[in-house]
Amino acid sequence: MDGKMPKLKKAQHEVFAQAIFKGSTITDAAIEAGYSEKTAHAQGSRLLKNVKVSERVKELQNRVENKNIASVTERKEILTELARGNLTDYLEMLPDGATTLTFEKDSPNPRAVLEVTEQMVVSDETVEVRKKKIKMHNPIAAIHELNKMEGQHSPDKMESEIHIHFDKQDEKVL
Numbered sequence: 001m002d003g004k005m006p007k008l009k010k011a012q013h014e015v016f017a018q019a020i021f022k023g024s025t026i027t028d029a030a031i032e033a034g035y036s037e038k039t040a041h042a043q044g045s046r047l048l049k050n051v052k053v054s055e056r057v058k059e060l061q062n063r064v065e066n067k068n069i070a071s072v073t074e075r076k077e078i079l080t081e082l083a084r085g086n087l088t089d090y091l092e093m094l095p096d097g098a099t100t101l102t103f104e105k106d107s108p109n110p111r112a113v114l115e116v117t118e119q120m121v122v123s124d125e126t127v128e129v130r131k132k133k134i135k136m137h138n139p140i141a142a143i144h145e146l147n148k149m150e151g152q153h154s155p156d157k158m159e160s161e162i163h164i165h166f167d168k169q170d171e172k173v174l
Helices: 011-021 026-032 040-049 051-063 072-084 139-150
Strands: 091-093 099-101 113-122 128-136
Touching: 011 026, 011 040, 011 051, 026 040, 040 051, 072 139, 099 128
Parallel strands: none
Antiparallel strands: 091 099, 113 128
């Protein structure tokens, strides 16, 4: 045997695992596997706790090892860097007590920085001041993406139907 896990015996479980691997939400993966929309989230949560299903998802993720494509682990590491980025990592205290923004290639979490701009500003005829701006990636968005990759997020939209039936006999006039 080459160490690869065979497809899951239950077709619904295999379809669910494949859908999760491809990035579907728990609910969408369960619906794709044939579960009803009403119970899809609960069924999907139950399936992710199933040892064979979760092992199958991990095996599928690990199988995608191509140097040209970021692995699941690498993507999670990048998103974690974005989430952990902190503007204070780029502040430097000057001898006069003032602070300045510094960004170098070897700065901590360089991927967390979205944009660095610098402009010269003339405050009067004799003084030129360099104005630096560092724009960071949104850490909340990175955390949201990590949660989606782990299947630990709420659906963007949740719909419910409630049916209430009244019998004419039970109706009372007040």
